[in-house]
Amino acid sequence: MSSMLGKRAVSSFISLMVLIVLVFFLSRLTGDPAALYLPVDASEAMRDNFREIHGLNDPVLVQFTHYITDLVCFDFGDSLRKARPALEVVLDSFTWTLQLALITMALVSAAAIALGSLAAFHVGSWLDRLASGLSLIGASAPDFWIAIVGIVLFSVTLGWLPTSGTGTVWHWVLPIAVLFIRPFGLILQVVRGSMITALGSAYVKTARAKGVRNRPVIFVHTLRNAMLPVITVIGDQAAALLNGAVVVETIFGFPGVGKLMIDSILQRDFNVILAAIMVTALAIFLMNLLIDIAYALLDPRIRT
Amino acid sequence: MTEHLLEVRDLSVRFHTARGMVNAVNGISWHLDRGETLAILGESGSGKSVSASAIMNLIDCPPGEITSGQILFEGRDLLTLDAETRRDINGRRIAMIFQDPLSHLNPVYPVGWQIAEAGMAHGLPRAKARARTLQLLTRVGIPDPEAAMAKYPHQFSGGQRQRLMIAMALVLKPDILIADEPTTALDVTVQAEVLSLLEELQEETGMGLLLITHDLGVVAEAADRAVVMEGGRVVETGTPRDLYHGASHPYTRKLLAAAPGKGEMRQPDEAPAPILQVRGLEKSYGPFRALRGVDFDLRAGETLAVVGESGSGKSTVARLLLRLEEATGGSALWKGEDLLQKSPRQMAPLRRQLQMVFQDPTQSLAPHMSVFQIISEAWAIHPGILPKARWRARVAELLEQVGLRPEHAERHPHQFSGGQRQRIAIARALALEPELIICDEAVSALDVSIQAQVIDLLGKLRDELGLAFIFIAHDLPVVRDFADRVLVMQKGEIVEQGSVAQIFDAPQALYTQRLLAAGLDADPDVQADRRAARLALAK
Numbered sequence: 001m002s003s004m005l006g007k008r009a010v011s012s013f014i015s016l017m018v019l020i021v022l023v024f025f026l027s028r029l030t031g032d033p034a035a036l037y038l039p040v041d042a043s044e045a046m047r048d049n050f051r052e053i054h055g056l057n058d059p060v061l062v063q064f065t066h067y068i069t070d071l072v073c074f075d076f077g078d079s080l081r082k083a084r085p086a087l088e089v090v091l092d093s094f095t096w097t098l099q100l101a102l103i104t105m106a107l108v109s110a111a112a113i114a115l116g117s118l119a120a121f122h123v124g125s126w127l128d129r130l131a132s133g134l135s136l137i138g139a140s141a142p143d144f145w146i147a148i149v150g151i152v153l154f155s156v157t158l159g160w161l162p163t164s165g166t167g168t169v170w171h172w173v174l175p176i177a178v179l180f181i182r183p184f185g186l187i188l189q190v191v192r193g194s195m196i197t198a199l200g201s202a203y204v205k206t207a208r209a210k211g212v213r214n215r216p217v218i219f220v221h222t223l224r225n226a227m228l229p230v231i232t233v234i235g236d237q238a239a240a241l242l243n244g245a246v247v248v249e250t251i252f253g254f255p256g257v258g259k260l261m262i263d264s265i266l267q268r269d270f271n272v273i274l275a276a277i278m279v280t281a282l283a284i285f286l287m288n289l290l291i292d293i294a295y296a297l298l299d300p301r302i303r304t
Numbered sequence: 305m306t307e308h309l310l311e312v313r314d315l316s317v318r319f320h321t322a323r324g325m326v327n328a329v330n331g332i333s334w335h336l337d338r339g340e341t342l343a344i345l346g347e348s349g350s351g352k353s354v355s356a357s358a359i360m361n362l363i364d365c366p367p368g369e370i371t372s373g374q375i376l377f378e379g380r381d382l383l384t385l386d387a388e389t390r391r392d393i394n395g396r397r398i399a400m401i402f403q404d405p406l407s408h409l410n411p412v413y414p415v416g417w418q419i420a421e422a423g424m425a426h427g428l429p430r431a432k433a434r435a436r437t438l439q440l441l442t443r444v445g446i447p448d449p450e451a452a453m454a455k456y457p458h459q460f461s462g463g464q465r466q467r468l469m470i471a472m473a474l475v476l477k478p479d480i481l482i483a484d485e486p487t488t489a490l491d492v493t494v495q496a497e498v499l500s501l502l503e504e505l506q507e508e509t510g511m512g513l514l515l516i517t518h519d520l521g522v523v524a525e526a527a528d529r530a531v532v533m534e535g536g537r538v539v540e541t542g543t544p545r546d547l548y549h550g551a552s553h554p555y556t557r558k559l560l561a562a563a564p565g566k567g568e569m570r571q572p573d574e575a576p577a578p579i580l581q582v583r584g585l586e587k588s589y590g591p592f593r594a595l596r597g598v599d600f601d602l603r604a605g606e607t608l609a610v611v612g613e614s615g616s617g618k619s620t621v622a623r624l625l626l627r628l629e630e631a632t633g634g635s636a637l638w639k640g641e642d643l644l645q646k647s648p649r650q651m652a653p654l655r656r657q658l659q660m661v662f663q664d665p666t667q668s669l670a671p672h673m674s675v676f677q678i679i680s681e682a683w684a685i686h687p688g689i690l691p692k693a694r695w696r697a698r699v700a701e702l703l704e705q706v707g708l709r710p711e712h713a714e715r716h717p718h719q720f721s722g723g724q725r726q727r728i729a730i731a732r733a734l735a736l737e738p739e740l741i742i743c744d745e746a747v748s749a750l751d752v753s754i755q756a757q758v759i760d761l762l763g764k765l766r767d768e769l770g771l772a773f774i775f776i777a778h779d780l781p782v783v784r785d786f787a788d789r790v791l792v793m794q795k796g797e798i799v800e801q802g803s804v805a806q807i808f809d810a811p812q813a814l815y816t817q818r819l820l821a822a823g824l825d826a827d828p829d830v831q832a833d834r835r836a837a838r839l840a841l842a843k
Binding site: 201202203205206207208209210211212213216220221224225298299300301 | 360361362391392393394395396399400402404407408409410411412413414421422425426456458469472
């Protein structure tokens with residue numbers, strides 16, 4: 001198991017390096033920050049001065065070398081826009097996103113596993129059809145549309161929930177509800193399918209031939225096997241949320257890392273972009289590691 | 305009327321399928337007494353397993369439905385009992401083991417717990433269940449039982465897994481053990497061991513043993529009485545000896561006639577020169593040496609059987625020759641050219657001469673392609689064999705040659721039975737007009753009667769087209785009927801090679817003798833001799 005983790009760490013490190021190189025150079029292609037941050041009538045001397053201060057006058061390769069050496073000391077540079085360390089800015093936003101992702105995924109997993117299992121026990125029943133219908137709608141409905149309809153319905157027409165921002169518990173309801181829908185639909189389908197497979201499996205037949213009662217057949221023999229593919233999908237979906245729910249965060253003015261990235265790109269705040277990418281990439285790496293560990297705990301065949 | 309331990313009366317089961325209602329079991333009756341072994345003999349689709357599932361209440365309703373009959377266990381009709389009472393009988397009074405122990409054991413729990421659960425499900429305290437598990441693991445011959453308790457199913461061999469299943473079934477000393485094809489996936493020597501174990505345990509406990517099988521040899525070896533089933537009906541009942549010598553029903557006679565290992569052995573003529581010379585063939589997977597210096601010759605038109613148990617390396621030989629895997633050493637001269645040294649480009653034209661037929665035609669034929677596409681694809685890959693205009697006519701010819709009809713060309717593999725699919729696979733191999741066909745367990749998955757037909761077909765093609773065969777098999781009677789020469793392999797090495805007569809009539813190597821003694825014969829008298837030979841060898 002430790003060798004598996006080691007291999008994972010090495011391959012993740014390599015992808016992270018490639019990512020840094022790509023993002024560093026690609027973001028330099030978006031244009032000159034001096035043109036954006038200084039007034040239109042700023043003199044060429046002022047612009048030069050601005051570039052000099054932020055090290056933008058050096059050749060790109062020199063800038064890159066500086067960036068890498070700083071990175072080794074966990075110095076991501078300062079944010080152009082906020083004049084604060086970029087890492088600090090990113091971690092602020094990331095905390096918001098992390099909370100949003102964790103709460104959403106916990107709710108999604110619980111709901112999808114419960115409803116998906118029920119559907120699998122009663123294949124073809126009204127409940128099963130309802131679950132399949134919900135999951136199809138959930139997996140295919142565009143989230144920006146649901147977000148806007150949600151705002152119109154619950155915030156504007158009914159006035160029950162705030163339209164955007166943060167502050168109270170109520171501010172979380174709409175973003176979570178919108179983010180909930182798609183992963184719920186996907187995971188529900190996987191749970192249902194994998195439960196049906198496990199219930200029809202040979203080892204369940206053996207358990208019944210042993211005279212094991214219904215409840216342990218389901219909760220001991222079936223569930224653990226059925227969870228294996230489900231965990232993979234939960235991990236994928238959680239990773240997508242950690243990456244920042246760009247559309248939802250933007251619509252609801254939620255100060256998460258997705259919104260931060262979009263803002264930083266638009267404002268050529270290179271250091272923040274890079275820091276945000278590094279932080280989310282690291283989070284996704286840890287997330288995948290957790291999934292691998294959970295998988296190995298559930299399935300002894302992976303351990304050896 | 306005396307009461308039987310278990311009596312099935314007029315049982316009918318039907319299934320709702322996509323193609324409508326199917327009567328899987330049609331009014332069957334039989335009985336089993338204490339200490340008796342009753343075999344239910346039949347081919348796939350005969351309904352032999354369905355009746356066992358009905359006894360264990362394992363038929364899913366829907367799609368299954370018991371439409372009539374009684375299953376009397378000690379005089380009580382199981383079909384009228386409530387669910388809880390039946391659950392309590394399962395595992396405690398009647399236990400069952402299955403064909404494929406790997407999929408029938410839960411992959412994510414330690415086997416010790418899974419065996420103990422059979423007791424705990426019926427109220428046996430954990431500590432007692434554990435002690436009983438340990439005792440049983442020792443009894444069924446699992447090495448280091450204490451450590452084995454904490455291991456998982458995938459860490460055992462196939463034979464050990466079946467022993468685990470047997471231990472699991474015996475936790476509460478049931479009155480009846482139902483064994484559904486318990487040795488089908490096992491090597492012959494392991495099969496013999498498992499059957500002896502079942503027999504010993506039966507003597508110790510006096511349980512009734514219901515043995516469901518397709519194998520006449522298993523019946524001859526283990527059964528007191530046998531019920532022959534065909535198409536959901538019982539066609540004949542009797543002792544193995546009576547059935548073997550005086551079967552009255554045509555189906556039983558057909559089954560007995562199809563049993564391999566009875567025909568004349570072929571006498572190879574030494575004349576032709578070798579077309580394939582394999583020298584020092586090696587294959588290692590990391591530190592594991594799967595093949596250790598294999599040498600053999602194959603002459604033109606000769607059928608060379610490669611026999612051995614799982615892990616002997618017999619399939620590896622085939623994969624290396626066809627370059628489906630790369631050898632780690634040695635040479636294979638095909639008409640003077642070393643197959644193992646060819647680049648993929650040089651290998652391409654040679655592939656035409658060397659074709660393969662695999663074990664499972666369900667997996668080796670592409671499901672989305674029609675039979676025409678499957679067969680004609682070879683001509684698209686090897687241009688110059690046949691102009692496109694002639695493809696259709698040639699596919700029709702090939703299908704007729706393998707005993708199918710020309711109009712089958714437009715169908716897809718799933719529309720055929722297992723035996724027909726294997727015929728398609730053979731037609732596909734023949735399309736390239738090869739000189740050598742390698743059959744890797746090509747008839748192992750087929751029912752006895754179908755197996756006999758496919759072997760007949762291969763024999764006919766061999767005579768008509770002068771084909772050479774490398775025939776990889778674990779089933780010795782089939783080899784005896786079909787091959788000219790035999791290689792016996794064990795743990796990656798050839799332990800013996802010779803003509804069929806030499807190997808079967810005068811085996812030299814101890815391993816070959818053991819293999820032959822472990823094989824089961826449909827004739828109960830021959831089988832009794834074999835058993836004596838096996839016991840002698842074991843000492």
